[in-house]
Amino acid sequence: MVAEKIYIKPATADEAISMAYAHKDDFCYLAGGTDVLVNKYQGNKECNCLIDITGIAEMKQVTVTESHVKIGALVRLDDLAKHLILQDHFPTLLVAAREVASPMLRKTATIGGNVLCENRCSFYNQSEWWREAVGYCLKCDGDVCIATGGKKACFSKFVSDTAPVLISASAQLEIADIDGTHFADLESIYTGDGIQPRNLPETALILNIILPLGHDFRIVFKKLRPRLAVDFTSLTTAVSADKHGNLRMVIGGVDPKPVLIKGRTDGNKVDYIKSALQKTRVVDNDFYSRKYRRDMIRVFLEQSFEELFS
Ligand SMILES: Cc1cc2nc3c(=O)[nH]c(=O)nc-3n(C[C@H](O)[C@H](O)[C@H](O)COP(=O)(O)OP(=O)(O)OC[C@H]3O[C@@H](n4cnc5c(N)ncnc54)[C@H](O)[C@@H]3O)c2cc1C
Numbered sequence: 001m002v003a004e005k006i007y008i009k010p011a012t013a014d015e016a017i018s019m020a021y022a023h024k025d026d027f028c029y030l031a032g033g034t035d036v037l038v039n040k041y042q043g044n045k046e047c048n049c050l051i052d053i054t055g056i057a058e059m060k061q062v063t064v065t066e067s068h069v070k071i072g073a074l075v076r077l078d079d080l081a082k083h084l085i086l087q088d089h090f091p092t093l094l095v096a097a098r099e100v101a102s103p104m105l106r107k108t109a110t111i112g113g114n115v116l117c118e119n120r121c122s123f124y125n126q127s128e129w130w131r132e133a134v135g136y137c138l139k140c141d142g143d144v145c146i147a148t149g150g151k152k153a154c155f156s157k158f159v160s161d162t163a164p165v166l167i168s169a170s171a172q173l174e175i176a177d178i179d180g181t182h183f184a185d186l187e188s189i190y191t192g193d194g195i196q197p198r199n200l201p202e203t204a205l206i207l208n209i210i211l212p213l214g215h216d217f218r219i220v221f222k223k224l225r226p227r228l229a230v231d232f233t234s235l236t237t238a239v240s241a242d243k244h245g246n247l248r249m250v251i252g253g254v255d256p257k258p259v260l261i262k263g264r265t266d267g268n269k270v271d272y273i274k275s276a277l278q279k280t281r282v283v284d285n286d287f288y289s290r291k292y293r294r295d296m297i298r299v300f301l302e303q304s305f306e307e308l309f310s
Pocket of ligand 1: 028029030031032033034035036037038053073074077099100101102105108109110111112113114115116117118159160161162204205206207230231232233
Protein backbone atom coordinates (compact mmCIF):
# COMPACT_ATOMS: atom_id res chain seq x y z
CA MET A 1 0.00 0.00 0.00
CA VAL A 2 1.33 3.49 -0.88
CA ALA A 3 1.63 5.69 2.23
CA GLU A 4 -0.50 8.82 2.33
CA LYS A 5 1.41 12.08 1.70
CA ILE A 6 0.65 14.80 4.22
CA TYR A 7 1.48 18.53 4.21
CA ILE A 8 0.59 20.63 7.25
CA LYS A 9 1.31 24.21 8.20
CA PRO A 10 1.13 25.04 11.92
CA ALA A 11 0.84 28.64 13.15
CA THR A 12 2.77 28.23 16.42
CA ALA A 13 5.79 26.30 17.66
CA ASP A 14 3.66 24.33 20.14
CA GLU A 15 1.33 23.27 17.35
CA ALA A 16 4.29 22.21 15.17
CA ILE A 17 5.72 20.02 17.95
CA SER A 18 2.34 18.37 18.63
CA MET A 19 1.98 17.62 14.91
CA ALA A 20 5.51 16.22 14.86
CA TYR A 21 4.61 13.87 17.73
CA ALA A 22 1.52 12.75 15.90
CA HIS A 23 3.63 11.81 12.85
CA LYS A 24 6.78 10.61 14.67
CA ASP A 25 9.25 8.57 12.56
CA ASP A 26 7.75 9.75 9.27
CA PHE A 27 7.83 13.55 9.24
CA CYS A 28 10.22 16.34 8.45
CA TYR A 29 10.15 19.99 9.46
CA LEU A 30 10.22 22.14 6.35
CA ALA A 31 11.74 25.64 6.61
CA GLY A 32 13.13 27.01 3.32
CA GLY A 33 13.14 23.45 1.95
CA THR A 34 16.36 24.00 -0.03
CA ASP A 35 17.95 21.01 1.67
CA VAL A 36 14.93 18.88 2.63
CA LEU A 37 13.36 18.86 -0.82
CA VAL A 38 16.58 18.14 -2.72
CA ASN A 39 17.29 15.17 -0.44
CA LYS A 40 13.70 13.98 -0.79
CA TYR A 41 13.65 14.11 -4.59
CA GLN A 42 17.03 12.40 -4.87
CA GLY A 43 15.73 9.60 -2.68
CA ASN A 44 18.33 10.23 0.04
CA LYS A 45 15.78 10.84 2.76
CA GLU A 46 12.12 9.97 2.61
CA CYS A 47 9.29 11.22 4.81
CA ASN A 48 5.58 11.20 4.06
CA CYS A 49 4.61 14.14 6.26
CA LEU A 50 6.03 17.62 5.71
CA ILE A 51 5.43 20.08 8.57
CA ASP A 52 5.91 23.52 7.04
CA ILE A 53 7.08 25.79 9.88
CA THR A 54 7.30 28.99 7.83
CA GLY A 55 3.99 30.30 9.22
CA ILE A 56 5.39 30.56 12.78
CA ALA A 57 5.80 34.33 13.28
CA GLU A 58 7.60 33.99 16.65
CA MET A 59 10.58 32.37 14.87
CA LYS A 60 11.17 35.19 12.38
CA GLN A 61 12.42 38.00 14.62
CA VAL A 62 15.86 39.42 15.40
CA THR A 63 15.90 40.97 18.88
CA VAL A 64 18.68 42.66 20.82
CA THR A 65 19.05 43.05 24.58
CA GLU A 66 21.97 44.32 26.64
CA SER A 67 23.45 40.84 26.92
CA HIS A 68 22.66 39.11 23.63
CA VAL A 69 21.27 39.05 20.11
CA LYS A 70 18.51 36.54 19.39
CA ILE A 71 18.06 35.42 15.79
CA GLY A 72 14.85 33.55 14.98
CA ALA A 73 15.52 30.21 13.30
CA LEU A 74 13.28 31.22 10.39
CA VAL A 75 15.21 34.37 9.50
CA ARG A 76 16.14 33.96 5.84
CA LEU A 77 19.79 34.12 4.90
CA ASP A 78 19.18 36.96 2.46
CA ASP A 79 17.55 39.08 5.21
CA LEU A 80 20.27 38.14 7.67
CA ALA A 81 22.95 39.16 5.17
CA LYS A 82 21.49 42.71 5.08
CA HIS A 83 20.55 43.10 8.74
CA LEU A 84 21.83 46.41 10.11
CA ILE A 85 21.90 45.42 13.80
CA LEU A 86 23.72 42.18 13.04
CA GLN A 87 26.09 44.10 10.78
CA ASP A 88 27.07 46.23 13.81
CA HIS A 89 27.60 43.31 16.20
CA PHE A 90 28.56 40.28 14.06
CA PRO A 91 29.62 41.48 10.58
CA THR A 92 31.37 38.18 9.80
CA LEU A 93 28.09 36.28 10.18
CA LEU A 94 26.71 38.38 7.34
CA VAL A 95 29.78 37.57 5.23
CA ALA A 96 29.22 33.84 5.86
CA ALA A 97 25.49 34.09 5.04
CA ARG A 98 26.36 35.72 1.70
CA GLU A 99 28.69 32.80 0.92
CA VAL A 100 25.89 30.20 1.11
CA ALA A 101 24.63 28.82 -2.22
CA SER A 102 23.27 31.51 -4.60
CA PRO A 103 21.12 34.68 -4.31
CA MET A 104 17.87 32.87 -5.14
CA LEU A 105 18.50 30.06 -2.64
CA ARG A 106 19.36 32.59 0.08
CA LYS A 107 15.97 34.24 -0.39
CA THR A 108 14.36 30.95 0.67
CA ALA A 109 16.93 29.30 2.95
CA THR A 110 16.79 29.99 6.70
CA ILE A 111 19.51 30.20 9.33
CA GLY A 112 17.90 27.36 11.35
CA GLY A 113 17.86 25.12 8.28
CA ASN A 114 21.45 26.06 7.56
CA VAL A 115 22.82 24.90 10.91
CA LEU A 116 20.81 21.68 10.52
CA CYS A 117 21.39 20.95 6.84
CA GLU A 118 22.33 17.35 6.07
CA ASN A 119 25.96 16.21 5.79
CA ARG A 120 27.23 15.61 2.27
CA CYS A 121 29.54 13.22 0.42
CA SER A 122 30.33 12.68 -3.25
CA PHE A 123 29.05 9.09 -2.88
CA TYR A 124 25.79 10.11 -1.14
CA ASN A 125 24.56 13.22 -2.96
CA GLN A 126 23.87 11.47 -6.23
CA SER A 127 20.82 10.20 -8.04
CA GLU A 128 19.26 6.88 -7.06
CA TRP A 129 20.62 5.28 -10.29
CA TRP A 130 24.16 6.51 -9.62
CA ARG A 131 24.12 5.21 -6.06
CA GLU A 132 22.71 1.87 -7.18
CA ALA A 133 25.46 1.57 -9.81
CA VAL A 134 28.24 1.94 -7.20
CA GLY A 135 26.51 -0.39 -4.74
CA TYR A 136 25.14 2.27 -2.31
CA CYS A 137 27.13 3.78 0.57
CA LEU A 138 26.77 3.30 4.32
CA LYS A 139 24.74 6.53 4.75
CA CYS A 140 22.11 5.39 2.29
CA ASP A 141 21.20 1.68 2.16
CA GLY A 142 24.77 0.31 1.79
CA ASP A 143 27.04 -1.71 4.12
CA VAL A 144 30.33 0.18 3.94
CA CYS A 145 31.74 3.66 3.31
CA ILE A 146 32.85 3.81 -0.32
CA ALA A 147 34.89 7.01 0.12
CA THR A 148 37.25 5.21 2.53
CA GLY A 149 37.36 1.98 0.55
CA GLY A 150 35.17 -0.04 2.93
CA LYS A 151 35.23 1.35 6.50
CA LYS A 152 32.19 0.71 8.70
CA ALA A 153 31.89 4.40 9.60
CA CYS A 154 30.47 7.34 7.69
CA PHE A 155 32.62 10.42 7.05
CA SER A 156 30.08 12.57 5.20
CA LYS A 157 31.14 16.16 5.70
CA PHE A 158 29.46 18.92 7.67
CA VAL A 159 28.68 21.73 5.20
CA SER A 160 26.92 24.60 6.95
CA ASP A 161 28.80 27.83 6.30
CA THR A 162 27.15 29.89 9.03
CA ALA A 163 27.62 27.36 11.85
CA PRO A 164 31.44 27.77 12.08
CA VAL A 165 31.04 31.55 12.53
CA LEU A 166 28.23 31.08 15.04
CA ILE A 167 30.30 28.58 17.05
CA SER A 168 33.32 30.89 16.96
CA ALA A 169 31.06 33.52 18.58
CA SER A 170 29.84 31.07 21.29
CA ALA A 171 26.30 30.75 19.92
CA GLN A 172 23.61 28.87 21.79
CA LEU A 173 20.39 27.34 20.52
CA GLU A 174 16.98 27.75 22.11
CA ILE A 175 15.36 24.37 21.52
CA ALA A 176 11.71 23.53 22.11
CA ASP A 177 10.20 20.07 22.45
CA ILE A 178 7.10 18.51 23.99
CA ASP A 179 8.59 18.78 27.51
CA GLY A 180 9.54 22.47 27.28
CA THR A 181 12.41 24.66 26.14
CA HIS A 182 16.12 24.38 26.84
CA PHE A 183 19.39 25.97 25.72
CA ALA A 184 22.47 24.22 24.31
CA ASP A 185 25.82 25.35 22.94
CA LEU A 186 25.58 25.05 19.18
CA GLU A 187 28.65 22.80 18.91
CA SER A 188 27.14 20.31 21.38
CA ILE A 189 24.40 19.18 18.97
CA TYR A 190 26.87 17.71 16.43
CA THR A 191 27.87 14.09 16.99
CA GLY A 192 30.72 13.49 14.54
CA ASP A 193 28.89 10.44 13.17
CA GLY A 194 28.15 11.03 9.49
CA ILE A 195 25.04 8.86 9.57
CA GLN A 196 23.40 10.61 12.53
CA PRO A 197 25.23 13.96 12.49
CA ARG A 198 23.07 15.58 15.21
CA ASN A 199 21.87 14.43 18.61
CA LEU A 200 18.64 16.46 18.73
CA PRO A 201 15.44 14.51 19.42
CA GLU A 202 13.49 14.03 16.19
CA THR A 203 10.67 16.37 17.24
CA ALA A 204 12.90 19.15 18.65
CA LEU A 205 12.34 22.54 17.07
CA ILE A 206 15.01 25.23 17.07
CA LEU A 207 13.33 28.50 18.00
CA ASN A 208 16.27 30.92 18.16
CA ILE A 209 20.02 31.22 17.85
CA ILE A 210 21.50 33.33 20.63
CA LEU A 211 24.77 35.24 20.38
CA PRO A 212 26.30 36.79 23.49
CA LEU A 213 27.22 40.48 23.42
CA GLY A 214 30.07 42.18 25.26
CA HIS A 215 32.92 39.90 24.16
CA ASP A 216 34.03 42.11 21.24
CA PHE A 217 34.62 39.13 18.97
CA ARG A 218 36.82 39.70 15.95
CA ILE A 219 36.19 36.85 13.50
CA VAL A 220 37.89 35.82 10.27
CA PHE A 221 35.88 33.59 7.90
CA LYS A 222 37.26 31.60 4.94
CA LYS A 223 35.66 29.21 2.48
CA LEU A 224 37.20 26.95 -0.15
CA ARG A 225 35.08 25.85 -3.13
CA PRO A 226 35.59 25.36 -6.86
CA ARG A 227 33.36 28.28 -7.95
CA LEU A 228 32.52 31.48 -6.09
CA ALA A 229 28.77 30.81 -6.13
CA VAL A 230 26.40 27.87 -5.67
CA ASP A 231 29.08 25.36 -4.70
CA PHE A 232 29.03 23.76 -1.28
CA THR A 233 32.11 24.16 0.84
CA SER A 234 35.22 22.01 0.55
CA LEU A 235 36.58 23.70 3.70
CA THR A 236 35.16 26.50 5.86
CA THR A 237 37.05 28.06 8.75
CA ALA A 238 36.09 30.69 11.31
CA VAL A 239 38.64 31.97 13.83
CA SER A 240 37.62 34.37 16.58
CA ALA A 241 39.52 36.36 19.19
CA ASP A 242 37.70 38.14 22.02
CA LYS A 243 38.61 40.90 24.46
CA HIS A 244 39.32 38.36 27.22
CA GLY A 245 42.13 36.76 25.18
CA ASN A 246 40.14 33.69 24.10
CA LEU A 247 40.74 32.18 20.68
CA ARG A 248 38.21 29.84 19.04
CA MET A 249 39.10 28.04 15.82
CA VAL A 250 36.28 26.22 14.01
CA ILE A 251 36.79 23.98 10.98
CA GLY A 252 33.85 22.95 8.83
CA GLY A 253 33.42 21.33 5.42
CA VAL A 254 35.73 18.38 6.08
CA ASP A 255 34.92 16.31 9.19
CA PRO A 256 31.36 14.99 9.90
CA LYS A 257 31.05 17.76 12.51
CA PRO A 258 32.43 21.28 12.94
CA VAL A 259 35.73 20.84 14.80
CA LEU A 260 36.33 23.39 17.56
CA ILE A 261 39.78 24.12 18.98
CA LYS A 262 39.97 26.49 21.92
CA GLY A 263 43.08 28.47 22.76
CA ARG A 264 44.41 31.81 23.92
CA THR A 265 45.33 34.75 21.75
CA ASP A 266 48.90 34.62 23.13
CA GLY A 267 49.07 30.80 22.79
CA ASN A 268 51.27 28.80 20.41
CA LYS A 269 49.67 29.03 16.96
CA VAL A 270 51.81 26.22 15.52
CA ASP A 271 50.45 23.87 18.20
CA TYR A 272 46.88 24.97 17.46
CA ILE A 273 47.32 24.15 13.77
CA LYS A 274 48.83 20.77 14.67
CA SER A 275 45.88 20.06 16.95
CA ALA A 276 43.41 21.11 14.21
CA LEU A 277 45.02 18.70 11.76
CA GLN A 278 45.01 15.88 14.31
CA LYS A 279 41.34 16.34 15.26
CA THR A 280 39.94 16.79 11.76
CA ARG A 281 39.09 13.64 9.83
CA VAL A 282 39.34 14.35 6.11
CA VAL A 283 38.55 11.69 3.51
CA ASP A 284 38.33 11.69 -0.28
CA ASN A 285 34.65 12.61 -0.59
CA ASP A 286 34.89 15.98 -2.28
CA PHE A 287 35.84 17.72 -5.53
CA TYR A 288 39.29 18.48 -4.04
CA SER A 289 41.66 15.76 -2.83
CA ARG A 290 42.03 14.85 0.84
CA LYS A 291 45.65 16.05 0.79
CA TYR A 292 44.80 19.45 -0.71
CA ARG A 293 41.99 20.07 1.80
CA ARG A 294 44.27 19.12 4.70
CA ASP A 295 46.97 21.46 3.37
CA MET A 296 44.37 24.22 3.06
CA ILE A 297 43.40 23.88 6.74
CA ARG A 298 46.93 24.98 7.60
CA VAL A 299 46.87 27.79 5.01
CA PHE A 300 43.47 29.14 6.16
CA LEU A 301 44.42 29.08 9.85
CA GLU A 302 47.77 30.77 9.20
CA GLN A 303 46.05 33.46 7.11
CA SER A 304 43.38 33.94 9.78
CA PHE A 305 45.98 34.43 12.55
CA GLU A 306 47.81 36.88 10.31
CA GLU A 307 44.61 38.89 9.72
CA LEU A 308 43.66 38.84 13.40
CA PHE A 309 47.01 39.67 14.92
CA SER A 310 49.21 41.59 12.49
C1 LIG B 1 22.48 24.21 -5.05
C2 LIG B 1 22.62 24.31 -3.55
C3 LIG B 1 23.74 24.92 -3.04
C4 LIG B 1 23.90 25.04 -1.65
N1 LIG B 1 25.03 25.64 -1.17
C5 LIG B 1 25.20 25.76 0.16
C6 LIG B 1 26.36 26.41 0.67
O1 LIG B 1 27.21 26.91 -0.08
N2 LIG B 1 26.51 26.47 2.02
C7 LIG B 1 25.58 25.96 2.89
O2 LIG B 1 25.77 26.08 4.10
N3 LIG B 1 24.47 25.33 2.44
C8 LIG B 1 24.25 25.24 1.10
N4 LIG B 1 23.12 24.63 0.62
C9 LIG B 1 22.23 23.91 1.55
C10 LIG B 1 20.97 24.69 1.98
O3 LIG B 1 20.46 25.45 0.95
C11 LIG B 1 21.27 25.62 3.13
O4 LIG B 1 21.96 24.94 4.13
C12 LIG B 1 20.02 26.26 3.71
O5 LIG B 1 20.40 27.26 4.62
C13 LIG B 1 19.09 25.30 4.39
O6 LIG B 1 18.03 26.06 4.95
P1 LIG B 1 16.49 25.75 4.66
O7 LIG B 1 15.70 26.74 5.43
O8 LIG B 1 16.21 25.66 3.21
O9 LIG B 1 16.41 24.32 5.33
P2 LIG B 1 15.41 23.11 5.07
O10 LIG B 1 15.79 22.42 3.81
O11 LIG B 1 13.99 23.53 5.21
O12 LIG B 1 15.78 22.22 6.35
C14 LIG B 1 17.05 21.65 6.54
C15 LIG B 1 17.01 20.72 7.76
O13 LIG B 1 16.76 21.45 8.95
C16 LIG B 1 15.54 21.03 9.58
N5 LIG B 1 14.99 22.27 10.14
C17 LIG B 1 14.90 23.47 9.50
N6 LIG B 1 14.53 24.42 10.36
C18 LIG B 1 14.37 23.82 11.57
C19 LIG B 1 14.02 24.28 12.88
N7 LIG B 1 13.77 25.58 13.13
N8 LIG B 1 13.98 23.39 13.89
C20 LIG B 1 14.25 22.08 13.68
N9 LIG B 1 14.59 21.57 12.46
C21 LIG B 1 14.66 22.45 11.43
C22 LIG B 1 14.74 20.36 8.49
O14 LIG B 1 13.83 19.42 8.99
C23 LIG B 1 15.87 19.70 7.71
O15 LIG B 1 16.28 18.53 8.36
C24 LIG B 1 22.91 24.53 -0.77
C25 LIG B 1 21.76 23.93 -1.30
C26 LIG B 1 21.61 23.83 -2.68
C27 LIG B 1 20.37 23.18 -3.22
